[in-house]
Amino acid sequence: MPPKEYDAVLSHTSPAPVGGLVLGGLDGVKQRFRSPIAAQRITALLEARKYGQAELDLLIAALQDESIQVQKVAYLRLQDRKSAKAKRALQAYDPYVLFECLATLHGHQSGLTAVAISPDGRSLISSSRDHAIKVWDWWAQEEVFTLNAHSFVYAITVSPDGETFAVRSRDQMVRAWSLRTGQQIRPEKGSLRAIASVTLTSDRHLISSSQKVIKIWHLGTGRELCSLQGHTSLVTAVAVSADKQMIVSGSEDRTVRVWGVA
Numbered sequence: 550m551p552p553k554e555y556d557a558v559l560s561h562t563s564p565a566p567v568g569g570l571v572l573g574g575l576d577g578v579k580q581r582f583r584s585p586i587a588a589q590r591i592t593a594l595l596e597a598r599k600y601g602q603a604e605l606d607l608l609i610a611a612l613q614d615e616s617i618q619v620q621k622v623a624y625l626r627l628q629d630r631k632s633a634k635a636k637r638a639l640q641a642y643d644p645y646v647l648f649e650c651l652a653t654l655h656g657h658q659s660g661l662t663a664v665a666i667s668p669d670g671r672s673l674i675s676s677s678r679d680h681a682i683k684v685w686d687w688w689a690q691e692e693v694f695t696l697n698a699h700s701f702v703y704a705i706t707v708s709p710d711g712e713t714f715a716v717r718s719r720d721q722m723v724r725a726w727s728l729r730t731g732q733q734i735r736p737e738k739g740s741l742r743a744i745a746s747v748t749l750t751s752d753r754h755l756i757s758s759s760q761k762v763i764k765i766w767h768l769g770t771g772r773e774l775c776s777l778q779g780h781t782s783l784v785t786a787v788a789v790s791a792d793k794q795m796i797v798s799g800s801e802d803r804t805v806r807v808w809g810v811a
Contacts, residue, residue: 575600582607587616594622605630609638621647624810643774645754645765647810648796650779654685654805656692661799664786665705665714672728673797674714675786675805676702682716684728687797687807694731698724705788708737756796758784763798763808777808 578600581593594611597604608630611623624644627635659679666673672693673685682696682705700718707714707728715725715736725736754774755766763777763784777796786799796808 575603578603578607582611587614587619590614590616590619591622594619594626598626605632605635609634612638612642617646621810643754643767644794644810646775648765648775648777648808649811650777650806651795651809651811652687652690652807653779654687654690654692654807655803656683656695657681657803657805660782660801660803661786661805663702663705663716664788664797664799664805665707666788666790666795666797667707667711667714667728668709668791669711670790670792670795672707672711673805673807674705674707674728675799676705676716677799677803682726683805684714684731685805696726696731713737754793756787756789758787758798760784761800763787763796779806780804 578593578597581589581596584590584593590611594607597607608623608627611619612627614620614623624639624642624647627639654673657675657677657679658681659677662676662678664673664675671686671688673687674682675685676682676698678701680698680700680702682698682702684693684696685691686693698716698718700720700722702716702718704717705714712728713725713734714728715723717723723736725734726732727734753768755768757764757766760783761778761780765774765777766772767774777798780798780800780802782801784798784800788797789795794809798806798808800806
């Protein structure tokens with residue numbers, strides 16, 4: 550007796566009726582991926598891990614899904630794929646739409662003026678209006694040490710090797726310290742030119758602050774990709790990691806926030 554509409558069938562025994570639920574097999578995975586329910590589409594992606602190329606095709610297709618949660622599952626799964634096709638798909642995708650607050654760091658006694666990230670993405674440097682400079686280990690979510698800049702700091706840069714950082718102050722002086730020990734050192738030649746604005750751009754994106762919100766724009770289309778909300782006062786400083794996988798912001802609410810894909 551053939552299955553009726555909305556009956557559940559095994560994918561290898563009979564073709565699925567329209568609106569029916571397919572159980573098992575690659576056909577079942579594909580049927581669930583076509584479900585209007587996001588949770589079903591996520592289940593399909595998780596079940597597709599044993600189907601090789603078919604899984605890869607589903608993951609790439611899921612990057613365009615209407616559900617952000619489905620996109621997130623596909624994005625994280627594709628991170629583990631080494632094929633050129635997977636890498637091309639990730640390069641074409643804008644992960645900023647998946648960003649959320651990963652950590653909020655407290656300790657400054659005044660509003661922030663500048664932030665920076667080390668090349669390895671672990672150390673953060675922030676400065677505030679009370680002239681304090683703080684170095685953080687954000688993986689441990691703790692302050693490493695505090696320095697006195699003796700002047701208002703409006704820009705920070707970290708050396709390419711991650712060993713030192715330099716600041717430019719309102720008095721136009723450039724000062725530098727060891728990122729490991731906090732010992733003040735002579736600024737390297739070129740530090741002045743390396744210090745950039747707190748509004749940062751990449752090859753495809755503009756990352757800027759607007760009141761309490763961080764906005765990310767696609768430069769090619771001029772389209773706003775997403776807004777990151779969480780600060781309770783004016784966002785005054787924004788920095789992006791070298792691999793574009795993390796954003797750090799500082800605010801008049803005296804906090805440093807870390808944003809990325811959880």
